[in-house]
Amino acid sequence: MLSTVFRNSPKKQQGSSLVEVMVALLVLAVGLLGVLAMQVRSNQYGQSSYYYAQAVFLANDIADAMRTTPGISNGYGVLFNDPIPAAKTCDSVSISCTAGELRDWNLNKWLTNVARFLPDGKASIETIGDSTVITVRFNDAKAQFDGKEKFYEYVLVTDA
Numbered sequence: 001m002l003s004t005v006f007r008n009s010p011k012k013q014q015g016s017s018l019v020e021v022m023v024a025l026l027v028l029a030v031g032l033l034g035v036l037a038m039q040v041r042s043n044q045y046g047q048s049s050y051y052y053a054q055a056v057f058l059a060n061d062i063a064d065a066m067r068t069t070p071g072i073s074n075g076y077g078v079l080f081n082d083p084i085p086a087a088k089t090c091d092s093v094s095i096s097c098t099a100g101e102l103r104d105w106n107l108n109k110w111l112t113n114v115a116r117f118l119p120d121g122k123a124s125i126e127t128i129g130d131s132t133v134i135t136v137r138f139n140d141a142k143a144q145f146d147g148k149e150k151f152y153e154y155v156l157v158t159d160a
Helices: 002-007 018-067 070-076 099-117
Strands: 122-128 131-139 151-159
Touching (some): 018 070, 018 099
Antiparallel strands (some): 122 131
């Protein structure tokens, strides 16, 4: 008997209303915006980690280059705002270079790479006591939502 009352009811529901569809679209839009925000943040973190990995690689690169000229490893001192030294090319076995020329070429190549691969990249090498301190600095403003400059440093301390 109850089923007959519902079957004969003049108001049957035959689908969703416009309000239900709008609520479903709103929920979907909020979810998609959340996914988009996570994707943007993930890209920013990925870019930051790439820059930091480059800084680590570059610091280790000059530390290895300094080992090629052990007699003048103290001559590798350079400060953040020092210009890139001019150097004779020493990248071939057929070219004869003195230890000083090799040092200048290593510094030239390294400082050029720091400036090329890192945003606002700067570097310094200091000898403190028996240790050599290699510092690579870069601007990671892209990882900040406010767009302000934010400098990060990677510091490598090696025994001279």
